[in-house]
Amino acid sequence: MGSHHADKGLALTTWAIGIDIGGTFTDVVALDYSEGALHSLKVLTTHGDPAQGVADGVRQLMQTCGIRPGSVARVVHATTLFTNALIERRGSTTGLLTTRGFRDVLEIGHERKYDLYDIHIEPAPALVPRNLRAEIGGRIDGHGQVLESPEAADVRRAVAELVEKGVESIAVCLLHAYAFAGHEQQVRTWIEQDFPHLHVTLSSDVAPVIREFERNSTTVANAYIKPLAKRYLDALEARLIALGLPKGVLLMLSNGGLSHIEEAKRNPIELLESGPAAGAISAAHYSHRDNQSNLMAFDMGGTTAKLCLVEHGKPYIAFGFEAARRKRFAEGSGLPIRITTIDLIEIGAGGGSIAHCDELGLMKVGPHSAGSEPGPACYGLGGEDPTVTDANLVLGYLNPDYFAGGTMTVDRHKARDALSRIGAGMGLGPLDVAWGMHDIVAENMAGAARVHAAERGRDPRDFVLLCTGGGGPLHAYYVAQKIGVGTIICPPAAGVASAYGLLVAPARADRSRTATFRPSSGRLAELEEAFRNLEAQVQDSLASVDATFGPIRLSRHADGRFVGQGFTLSVELPEGPYLADAAGEPAVREALTAAFEFAYREKFGRTPPDVPIELVNLRVTGEAPPRMAFVPKSLEAGQRATPSDMRDVYFREAQGYVKTPVFQRSDLRVGFSAEGPLLVEDTSSTLVVGPKGHVEQLASGNLVITIKEH
Structure with a gap:
C-alpha cells in the first residue's frame, strides 16, 4: 500500500497504536496502514494507577479491531502526568549538590517581583528546600578552566547527609558546568559507587547553557520527577509487553518529536508539554492535507485548553517556558524550564472546568x-x-x-x-x-488567542482556526467569532487528534550548549567543531529508532544578540559546514550575520546600527520522519446525508432553543454542504455549527465551516 513494504522488517507490521493520557480522558488510537483507517477509543483516566487505564483501553481497542500483537509496528505515548506532578508538588524528595557559595541560587532567582503591587505575593517555592541543598568544593571559571578540583570525601560526606534526610533523587548543578562537564561527571561516578540506589541528574546533561538560575531550576525539576517517571514508564512498558506488544515504547517530547522510552527515563523533563505538543503536530499534519499553512490550533480537552500558532505548516518552537505558575499569565511566577518545546498558551478551561461565583458575585469558570x-x-x-x-x-x-x-x-x-x-x-x-x-469559556480562550498572536507580531484574523479535542469542536464556532476568524477546520476524529498526532510525528532530538561566537571575528573552525559535536549527539540519540524512522535531517540554530543586550533571540542558521578557504570565509560570515539580522528585523522592525552580533547558545535539531507513511483512505462522493436526529439546541442568535438537525460524521460524503444550525457527531466529539455557519465536507476528511456575517 505504500512505502512500508520497502522495509523488510516492517512488511508484516500494519498497525500503530497511540495513547494520550489527559486529565479527564485517556485516548487510544489505532492506525491500520493497509486499509488507511483510523480507530479510536476514549476511557476515563485512572489517576491512582494511570498505566491501568492505558492497558484497559489498549486491550479493549485491540479486541474491537481484531489487532494481533505481532502486527503492531510501534506504540507511541504522550502524558501530562509529569506536568501535574510539578504543579501539585507530588515529586520525590530531592537534594541539590552545588558549588560552595551557590546554595541559594534557586531562591534568589532574578530578585524580581512578578506582580509589583501585590503585597501578599508568593514566589514559586523551590522544589528543593534549603536543608536538602549541600555545597561541595571545586571551581571552574566561565571559560571552562579548572581552578580547583572537587574531592571524593567532600562529595561522599555531603551526599550521605542528604540520604539520611530521605533524599531519593539528587540534582548536581556546579558553577559553569556548561563550559566543562568533567567535574559533574566525576561527582556522578562517586555517587553511583557509594549510593547506587540514588537517581542522579547532571545539569551538563539536561541544560548545558548559561544562566545559573534557569539551569538550576531545570536540573532540579528533572531530578524531582525522575523517580516517578521511571516507576510509571516501567509499569507502562510491563503492562504493554504483557499484552504482547513490542518493547521500546516511544514517547512524545515537548518539542513535538518522538524519543525512545530509555531516553525519556533519563530526562523526563523533556516530556512536560508532551500531550499539547502532540495536538500541535496533528494540527500541522492536517493543515498540509488542504494546503492551509497558517493555522491557529485550538485543542480543548476535559481539563485544559491549548492554543498554538502554525505558520507555513510548522508549529512555533520555543527554547524554554515556565511550569507551575502561581498566577497563570504572570511571567516570573513559575519555575523556568530550559527545554525545547512547542510554543503554546494554556488556560484552565476544559469540559471538567468548574463554575463558581467570585467575591463580587460574578460567575467565573475554571481553572x-x-x-x-x-x-x-x-x-x-x-x-x-x-x-x-x-x-x-x-x-x-x-x-x-x-x-x-x-x-x-x-x-x-x-x-x-x-x-x-x-x-x-x-x-x-x-x-x-x-x-x-x-460564553465565558469562549471569551477566555479568545482573549488568550489575541494575546498569544500579538506577542508573536501576528494578527489572529489572518489565521484559520483548527479545532481538536473533545471540547474544541463544541466551542470553536463562538471562539472564532470573538477572535474575528471566518474559517474553522474540524479534522476527522478531532476528539482524539493528540493521540493521532503521536502516530504521524517524526522522531526528534535537540541538543544545545553555550559557546560565545562573534560572526564578524570568531574562528569558524571552532564554531564548526562545536556544531559537529552537537550533531553527533543528536545522531546518537536517534540511533535507537533508526529501524522505524529516517532519514535524519539536521538543522542548526543559535540564540543570538547584539553585544550589550541582556536578552537573546533564537534564529535558524544556514546549513553547514562553516569551513571555507580564505576567499570563501567572508561569505560564510556574511550568511551568519544576515540570518540573525533577518530574524531580528522580522520581530522588531529594525536593527541597531553598527553593533556587533554574538551567538551565545548553539543548538542542533535532528528530525526523522516515520518510514511507514500513513495514507488515509479518501472519502467517497455520495448522495446528501440525512440527519440521524432532530434535537432542541440553544443558540444565542435565536435567543432560545432551535430544532436542529444532527448528522453522524460517518454518514457524510465528499460534496456534503449545509447551512447551520446543525450538529455533527462522531465517537469522540460533537461539532457545533450555529445559524451563521456553512459547513462543507472535503475529500481529505476535514470539515470546513465558513462563518457568514449577516
Missing part, C-alpha cells in the same frame, strides 16, 4: 477541574459542581445517549440540578447559567 474523579455532575460519579460539560449538555450540544461514543451514560437532570444550585445565588435559571458558562 479548577472536576477531572475524571469525580467528574462533572452529569457523570453520576459523585461530582456535584457545575462544569462546562454539564452546561453543554443542558444547551443541547451533547447527546446524552452518545457521550464518548456511547461508552458512558450522562444524566441531563443531574447537570440541570447542578446549574440550578449556582444559578439560585445569582437569580438565574439553569439555561442562563449554561449559556453564561459557554
Whole structure:
C-alpha cells in the first residue's frame, strides 16, 4: 500500500497504536496502514494507577479491531502526568549538590517581583528546600578552566547527609558546568559507587547553557520527577509487553518529536508539554492535507485548553517556558524550564472546568477541574459542581445517549440540578447559567488567542482556526467569532487528534550548549567543531529508532544578540559546514550575520546600527520522519446525508432553543454542504455549527465551516 513494504522488517507490521493520557480522558488510537483507517477509543483516566487505564483501553481497542500483537509496528505515548506532578508538588524528595557559595541560587532567582503591587505575593517555592541543598568544593571559571578540583570525601560526606534526610533523587548543578562537564561527571561516578540506589541528574546533561538560575531550576525539576517517571514508564512498558506488544515504547517530547522510552527515563523533563505538543503536530499534519499553512490550533480537552500558532505548516518552537505558575499569565511566577518545546498558551478551561461565583458575585469558570474523579455532575460519579460539560449538555450540544461514543451514560437532570444550585445565588435559571458558562469559556480562550498572536507580531484574523479535542469542536464556532476568524477546520476524529498526532510525528532530538561566537571575528573552525559535536549527539540519540524512522535531517540554530543586550533571540542558521578557504570565509560570515539580522528585523522592525552580533547558545535539531507513511483512505462522493436526529439546541442568535438537525460524521460524503444550525457527531466529539455557519465536507476528511456575517 505504500512505502512500508520497502522495509523488510516492517512488511508484516500494519498497525500503530497511540495513547494520550489527559486529565479527564485517556485516548487510544489505532492506525491500520493497509486499509488507511483510523480507530479510536476514549476511557476515563485512572489517576491512582494511570498505566491501568492505558492497558484497559489498549486491550479493549485491540479486541474491537481484531489487532494481533505481532502486527503492531510501534506504540507511541504522550502524558501530562509529569506536568501535574510539578504543579501539585507530588515529586520525590530531592537534594541539590552545588558549588560552595551557590546554595541559594534557586531562591534568589532574578530578585524580581512578578506582580509589583501585590503585597501578599508568593514566589514559586523551590522544589528543593534549603536543608536538602549541600555545597561541595571545586571551581571552574566561565571559560571552562579548572581552578580547583572537587574531592571524593567532600562529595561522599555531603551526599550521605542528604540520604539520611530521605533524599531519593539528587540534582548536581556546579558553577559553569556548561563550559566543562568533567567535574559533574566525576561527582556522578562517586555517587553511583557509594549510593547506587540514588537517581542522579547532571545539569551538563539536561541544560548545558548559561544562566545559573534557569539551569538550576531545570536540573532540579528533572531530578524531582525522575523517580516517578521511571516507576510509571516501567509499569507502562510491563503492562504493554504483557499484552504482547513490542518493547521500546516511544514517547512524545515537548518539542513535538518522538524519543525512545530509555531516553525519556533519563530526562523526563523533556516530556512536560508532551500531550499539547502532540495536538500541535496533528494540527500541522492536517493543515498540509488542504494546503492551509497558517493555522491557529485550538485543542480543548476535559481539563485544559491549548492554543498554538502554525505558520507555513510548522508549529512555533520555543527554547524554554515556565511550569507551575502561581498566577497563570504572570511571567516570573513559575519555575523556568530550559527545554525545547512547542510554543503554546494554556488556560484552565476544559469540559471538567468548574463554575463558581467570585467575591463580587460574578460567575467565573475554571481553572479548577472536576477531572475524571469525580467528574462533572452529569457523570453520576459523585461530582456535584457545575462544569462546562454539564452546561453543554443542558444547551443541547451533547447527546446524552452518545457521550464518548456511547461508552458512558450522562444524566441531563443531574447537570440541570447542578446549574440550578449556582444559578439560585445569582437569580438565574439553569439555561442562563449554561449559556453564561459557554460564553465565558469562549471569551477566555479568545482573549488568550489575541494575546498569544500579538506577542508573536501576528494578527489572529489572518489565521484559520483548527479545532481538536473533545471540547474544541463544541466551542470553536463562538471562539472564532470573538477572535474575528471566518474559517474553522474540524479534522476527522478531532476528539482524539493528540493521540493521532503521536502516530504521524517524526522522531526528534535537540541538543544545545553555550559557546560565545562573534560572526564578524570568531574562528569558524571552532564554531564548526562545536556544531559537529552537537550533531553527533543528536545522531546518537536517534540511533535507537533508526529501524522505524529516517532519514535524519539536521538543522542548526543559535540564540543570538547584539553585544550589550541582556536578552537573546533564537534564529535558524544556514546549513553547514562553516569551513571555507580564505576567499570563501567572508561569505560564510556574511550568511551568519544576515540570518540573525533577518530574524531580528522580522520581530522588531529594525536593527541597531553598527553593533556587533554574538551567538551565545548553539543548538542542533535532528528530525526523522516515520518510514511507514500513513495514507488515509479518501472519502467517497455520495448522495446528501440525512440527519440521524432532530434535537432542541440553544443558540444565542435565536435567543432560545432551535430544532436542529444532527448528522453522524460517518454518514457524510465528499460534496456534503449545509447551512447551520446543525450538529455533527462522531465517537469522540460533537461539532457545533450555529445559524451563521456553512459547513462543507472535503475529500481529505476535514470539515470546513465558513462563518457568514449577516
